Amino acid sequence: xxxxxxxxxxxxxxxxxxxxxxxxxxxDVYKLELxxxxxxxxxxxxxxxxxxxxxxxxxxxxxxxxxxxxxxxFDGTHxxxxxxxxxxxxxxxxxxxLVRLVQREGGALEAPEAQARAKYxxxxxYESRLGAADLALAAYDEALTLNPKFVPALxxxxxxxELSSDHEKLASELAREAEAAKGxxxxxxxxxxxxxxxxxxxxxxxxxxxxxxxxxxxxxxxIGALLALEQIYAGLGKFQDLARIYALQAEV
Numbered sequence: 001x002x003x004x005x006x007x008x009x010x011x012x013x014x015x016x017x018x019x020x021x022x023x024x025x026x027x028d029v030y031k032l033e034l035x036x037x038x039x040x041x042x043x044x045x046x047x048x049x050x051x052x053x054x055x056x057x058x059x060x061x062x063x064x065x066x067x068x069x070x071x072x073x074f075d076g077t078h079x080x081x082x083x084x085x086x087x088x089x090x091x092x093x094x095x096x097x098l099v100r101l102v103q104r105e106g107g108a109l110e111a112p113e114a115q116a117r118a119k120y121x122x123x124x125x126y127e128s129r130l131g132a133a134d135l136a137l138a139a140y141d142e143a144l145t146l147n148p149k150f151v152p153a154l155x156x157x158x159x160x161x162e163l164s165s166d167h168e169k170l171a172s173e174l175a176r177e178a179e180a181a182k183g184x185x186x187x188x189x190x191x192x193x194x195x196x197x198x199x200x201x202x203x204x205x206x207x208x209x210x211x212x213x214x215x216x217x218x219x220x221x222x223i224g225a226l227l228a229l230e231q232i233y234a235g236l237g238k239f240q241d242l243a244r245i246y247a248l249q250a251e252v
Contacts, residue, residue, distance in 0.1 A: 023057045044075035051084060061088055077108035094128040115150075116147035123156060133160055149180035158193075168203040184218060191215050192224060205232045221252050 010033045017026035031048050037043050041085040051067035054060045065088055071081035082105045106118030116148055123139030126132040137160050137237055154177040161170040171178040171194050178190035199208035207233045215225040226249050233242040 007215055023053055040074040044071040044078040047071035048081045095125055099125045112146040116143040116150045119143035120153045154180055167197055171197045
């Protein structure tokens with residue numbers, strides 16, 4: 001008489017069914033083994049294996065999703081199940097559950113950089129799939145709290161602030177982006193964007209001039225900054241500074 005609770009017997013059967021490609025019977029054996037495994041982490045690992053079989057060999061996405069969900073119920077930090085379920089939910093365009101799952105993954109990660117990437121992905125889903133700009137902005141903020149120099153989150157936050165016309169926050173964000181940028185070109189782009197917001201949207205030519213001057217400190221051939229400073233200094237009646245800008249323009 002077969003003892004369905006005898007784990008060595010179950011594992012021998014599992015090896016045999018796996019070698020023969022008898023997937024349905026292999027799943028049945030795994031279900032029996034699941035009943036007697038003592039630790040939640042072991043149950044999660046086995047349910048992940050069952051999900052993999054359903055997803056691949058049996059081409060049964062619905063059952064695969066069920067198994068991955070059960071695995072996460074036993075061990076909410078089981079990253080293979082979390083990520084496998086995320087892939088299937090993305091394929092099925094189930095964005096609401098996906099965003100909850102990515103949030104859960106972020107909580108299971110230890111490194112701040114990895115947590116920041118998860119928060120950024122939450123923001124992406126809210127922004128591009130669910131049309132929830134306010135929730136996306138909050139997620140990008142959380143990513144930047146974890147990693148203040150995480151450029152994708154900085155750029156995404158800047159994009160949303162541009163759309164919201166919150167010029168003060170946008171100017172502040174562009175300053176952060178310039179500080180975090182790697183390389184001259186991204187730094188200059190962020191500084192020029194900040195200066196333009198200060199000048200055109202916030203009507204602060206003096207502050208804009210300071211930012212344009214910082215651009216010239218990095219690259220004194222920046223014709224856009226030179227032309228902007230010419231306009232600003234002429235408007236403010238700062239003729240000594242204007243003469244200096246004319247001299248720089250002549251050298252370009």
